[in-house]
Amino acid sequence: MKNVLTIAGSDSSGGAGIQADLKAFAAHGVFGMSVITAVTAQNTQGVFAVQDITPEVIAKQIEAIFEDIDVAAVKIGMVSQIETAVTIAEGLKKYNAKKIVVDPVMVSKSGFHLLNPAAEATLVRELLPLATILTPNIPEAEVITGRTIVTLSDMEDAARDILALGCKNVLMKGGHLEGDSTDILFDGDNFTYFPSPRIATKNTHGTGCTLSSAIAASLGRGMSVAEAVAAAKEYITVAIEHALTIGRGVGPTHHFYSLYKKAGMLADG
Numbered sequence: 001m002k003n004v005l006t007i008a009g010s011d012s013s014g015g016a017g018i019q020a021d022l023k024a025f026a027a028h029g030v031f032g033m034s035v036i037t038a039v040t041a042q043n044t045q046g047v048f049a050v051q052d053i054t055p056e057v058i059a060k061q062i063e064a065i066f067e068d069i070d071v072a073a074v075k076i077g078m079v080s081q082i083e084t085a086v087t088i089a090e091g092l093k094k095y096n097a098k099k100i101v102v103d104p105v106m107v108s109k110s111g112f113h114l115l116n117p118a119a120e121a122t123l124v125r126e127l128l129p130l131a132t133i134l135t136p137n138i139p140e141a142e143v144i145t146g147r148t149i150v151t152l153s154d155m156e157d158a159a160r161d162i163l164a165l166g167c168k169n170v171l172m173k174g175g176h177l178e179g180d181s182t183d184i185l186f187d188g189d190n191f192t193y194f195p196s197p198r199i200a201t202k203n204t205h206g207t208g209c210t211l212s213s214a215i216a217a218s219l220g221r222g223m224s225v226a227e228a229v230a231a232a233k234e235y236i237t238v239a240i241e242h243a244l245t246i247g248r249g250v251g252p253t254h255h256f257y258s259l260y261k262k263a264g265m266l267a268d269g
């Protein structure tokens with residue numbers, strides 16, 4: 001089995017962050033490992049407290065994993081502070097980590113700044129150039145590029161700008177657009193569109209975390225970037241179609257729908 005690492009924040013309600021990442025890894029048949037960057041007190045309605053993990057303990061978690069275990073791919077999610085981003089970049093460079101998916105998490109769906117705005121430039125400078133693929137949503141791409149993004153053509157322009165900052169591929173996620181939820185992959189030469197009809201649900205907690213982890217898992221298993229994105233888009237679409245009404249707010253996606261269906265473990269068959 002391939003070993004895949006998530007470097008991200010903990011979501012106590014289990015729908016996003018480290019918890020979503022490990023579930024997505026498990027659903028993809030890879031062995032999941034975690035470096036926790038922050039602990040959030042969070043549920044489907046909001047984020048109520050954050051404890052950042054110290055740079056020393058983040059560095060030690062990275063060291064403990066890479067000194068002992070082969071890491072086939074890495075996903076980076078919530079990094080919260082300047083020192084967090086710097087520590088992660090140093091660690092991944094030291095161990096020459098490959099196949100890195102960077103989800104530039106900034107603001108939660110409930111409106112909480114998971115990345116200190118003062119650390120945005122550091123994230124872009126330190127982590128973006130390490131990315132095999134960067135997976136911004138529209139608001140994140142707007143922060144990174146300074147552009148206003150409304151149309152698919154705006155998404156393409158922003159993707160060009162972001163690639164020029166040093167990542168190898170960029171997947172512009174369309175969850176925040178009107179109409180279809182079309183993601184656009186840019187590899188520096190070609191744009192590939194991954195459209196899906198917008199699913200009418202309020203339960204989209206953790207969609208970005210789940211998508212980026214699914215990409216990392218498939219990269220770790222040896223797929224190309226385009227293959228990994230195609231597989232991840234199919235996976236997240238099913239996970240959103242069967243999202244769970246848990247809690248009173250924005251519920252989580254269903255990481256195991258297809259597997260449970262095959263195993264006859266769904267109440268509705």
Ligand SMILES: Nc1ncnc2c1ncn2[C@@H]1O[C@H](COP(=O)(O)OP(=O)(O)O)[C@@H](O)[C@H]1O
Nearest residue numbers: 137173174175176181183197198199207208211
């Ligand atoms: N309502 C929806 N229907 C179908 N796909 C969606 C919907 N919302 C988000 N997605 C998909 O979920 C993935 C995550 O996108 P997005 O929600 O934009 O990211 P984030 O969680 O980072 O804000 C993308 O593949 C996007 O197209």
Ligand SMILES: Cc1ncc(COP(=O)(O)O)c(N)n1
Nearest residue numbers: 009016017205206207208209
């Ligand atoms: C710890 C943590 N990390 C990331 C997210 C983003 O979630 P989403 O994928 O819904 O944007 C979150 N809400 N909490």
